Amino acid sequence: MTNPFIFNGYEGAELFFDRENELDTLMKCVSSKINVTLIAQRRMGKTGLILRLIDELKISRSKVTPIYVDIFATRDLAELNKCIANAIVKTFPEGTSVGKKLFGVLRGLRPMIGIDPLSGGPQVQLSYQNQTEKEHTLEGLLQFLDQQSNPVLLAIDEFQQIREYPETNVEAMLRTYIQRLHNVCFIFCGSKKHMMTDIFSNPQRPFFSSTQFIGLDAITEEKYAQHIRRMFMEGEKHIDDEAVKYVLDWTKRHTYYTQRLCHDIYDVKTKTVDVDIVRNCCDNLLRLNEPYFLQYKQLLTDGQWNYMIALAKEEEVTQPYANAFLKKHNIGATAVARRQLQTLIDKDLVFEETTKERSYYRVADLFMLRWLAREY
Ligand SMILES: Nc1ncnc2c1ncn2[C@@H]1O[C@H](COP(=O)(O)OP(=O)(O)OP(=O)(O)O)[C@@H](O)[C@H]1O
Ligand SMILES: [Mg+2]
Numbered sequence: 001m002t003n004p005f006i007f008n009g010y011e012g013a014e015l016f017f018d019r020e021n022e023l024d025t026l027m028k029c030v031s032s033k034i035n036v037t038l039i040a041q042r043r044m045g046k047t048g049l050i051l052r053l054i055d056e057l058k059i060s061r062s063k064v065t066p067i068y069v070d071i072f073a074t075r076d077l078a079e080l081n082k083c084i085a086n087a088i089v090k091t092f093p094e095g096t097s098v099g100k101k102l103f104g105v106l107r108g109l110r111p112m113i114g115i116d117p118l119s120g121g122p123q124v125q126l127s128y129q130n131q132t133e134k135e136h137t138l139e140g141l142l143q144f145l146d147q148q149s150n151p152v153l154l155a156i157d158e159f160q161q162i163r164e165y166p167e168t169n170v171e172a173m174l175r176t177y178i179q180r181l182h183n184v185c186f187i188f189c190g191s192k193k194h195m196m197t198d199i200f201s202n203p204q205r206p207f208f209s210s211t212q213f214i215g216l217d218a219i220t221e222e223k224y225a226q227h228i229r230r231m232f233m234e235g236e237k238h239i240d241d242e243a244v245k246y247v248l249d250w251t252k253r254h255t256y257y258t259q260r261l262c263h264d265i266y267d268v269k270t271k272t273v274d275v276d277i278v279r280n281c282c283d284n285l286l287r288l289n290e291p292y293f294l295q296y297k298q299l300l301t302d303g304q305w306n307y308m309i310a311l312a313k314e315e316e317v318t319q320p321y322a323n324a325f326l327k328k329h330n331i332g333a334t335a336v337a338r339r340q341l342q343t344l345i346d347k348d349l350v351f352e353e354t355t356k357e358r359s360y361y362r363v364a365d366l367f368m369l370r371w372l373a374r375e376y
Contacts, residue, residue, distance in 0.1 A: 004231045005263040007256055010051035013059065017227050018219050019049055026053045029212055030064055030153050030185055035178070038189040039196045040216035041351060042364060043256035046189050049216065050155045053187075063150045067091050072158035077167045078129065081137045084154075085124040088141060094122055098148065105144045131167070139177050146181045155187040160195040171199060175206035186211075193352070218253035228262055232273070235266065239273040246278045250370065257366040261285065286371045293368050296349065307331060307340040308363060311350060312372035316360040 006015050026049070029036045040046050047070075054066040069087045074080045085106065092098040106124065116123035129137065145152045162170045178186065188211065190196040200207050219227075225244045232239045247265070251257040264281045265273055297305055310329035311317055319325060320341050321334045331337050341361065344350040351364045363369035 003263055003266050004235065005259050005266055007259040007263055010048050010055070013052065013055055016048060016052045018223055019045065019052065019216070022049060022214055022216060023052060023056060025212075025214055026187070027056060027060075030057070031062075033151065033182075033185040035186040035211040036188070036214055037196065037200045037211040038187055038214050038216070039193055040191065041193075041254070041353065042191045042348070043254065044191075044216045044218070045255040046191065046216060047157055048255075050157065050187060050189060054153075054155070057153070064153050065091060065148065065150050066153045066155065067145075068155045068157065070157040071161045074161055074165075076165045077131075077134045077138065077170055080162070080165070080170070081134060081141065082124055084138070084141050088145070089122055089124060102144060105140060108140070135173055138173065142177050142181060142184065146183045148183060152184045153187065154184055155189065157189045158191075159188040160190040160192040160199070163195050163199070172206040175210070192348075193354075219255065221248055221253060224248055224253055224258065231262075232266065237266070237271055237273065239265070240275070243273050243275045243278045246275050250278075250282055251366060254366055282370070285367060286374065289367050290371065293371050296368075300344075301340075303332070303336065304340050304343055307337065308344060308349065309372050309376045311344075311361060312363045312369045313376070315369065315373070316362050318358055318360045320361050 004015055010016065026036065028034075030053070038046055038049070050068060054068060056062075057064050057066050067087050069083050071080055071083055074083050088102060089099075089106075092102050094100065094103060115121070142154075145154065162174075178184075188196075188200070199205055200209075200211055200213070202208060225241075225248060228244050228247065229239060243265075247258065247261055251261055261278075261281060264285060265278055268277055268281065270277065296308075300308070306329065310325070310331060311320075313329070314325070317325060321337050326332065326334065326337055331340070341350065345352065349364055349368075350361055352359065352361050363372065
């Protein structure tokens, strides 16, 4: 039997676990054309959920045409256009009647169609455009989607990337164009919580209050434990309760890390799994990742590295400038700590999480957290 714990990409509804409520809400939003903002910590399962939604639209034979773009690698408006245009070209191939229209539209907008040297398929190439033309292209692409007979879902992953563009008006521009559409609904997805909430819930920003927020928390302990036990049982293996508890504590039920560890445990060639086997798998995972963690040691100053270790040792820190914390870990003055923490957040090595009850800081990569706490 193949390993039922995936930790890379999406491999169909059977291997995608839980998230029924979120999926249900997303399906309802799509059918009522409500735009959604999906925000959650890195590796919690946002992209997986979007791909699950796209799959569900297919399974339920929905009329909606889904289009997914990941704009993480785009650096400016021209690249955003290219990214969206490429996704549209893939969705409506040249041979189809919609595809023919699309190519007509694209020619009018001046981007040319070339051949992708890797896949041999069509690829949009943008000829030089001035700023107005670039804006016109984005509007043209969205209008094209709006003119389709079937409704369109455009899911934009890593949306916060638009904040990195040299053009500062992309947010306002997008909002203006989107307001004119009737047949396209959007999912804006991202993990940089501050940026995403600033885009969508700051009264001074163009997207203010225009979307429904959906967040993804860790799957509950009870559900995840049940799921793990069942997957092992179906593979004619057994995992004991102590081992399951260890897995869920060690990975804090953070989806990617839990899936990854379970994957490795499932691959161990024994029929029964106890906590010693789990510990062994944890050690192996940390050893495997060690060179990658050590790279960061080179990239950070001693002070920043020391701050990472302090955070890792405490697991979660609610008062990162409190005297007791600074003293215990030899961090230095509050002003120094403030700078160090900010740098670590900017580099995505640490995140701040705010729940109803409290707000805390944590080393973002859980394996790195476990490794730092163990090594230092
Ligand atoms: N509900 C789920 N059931 C099973 N596996 C899942 C689930 N959600 C996520 N995963 C697994 O965890 C991995 C990480 O999830 P995903 O890439 O969706 O997270 P993300 O929130 O988009 O992360 P990032 O912020 O880094 O883009 C996925 O590749 C997938 O294999
Ligand atoms: Mg993602």
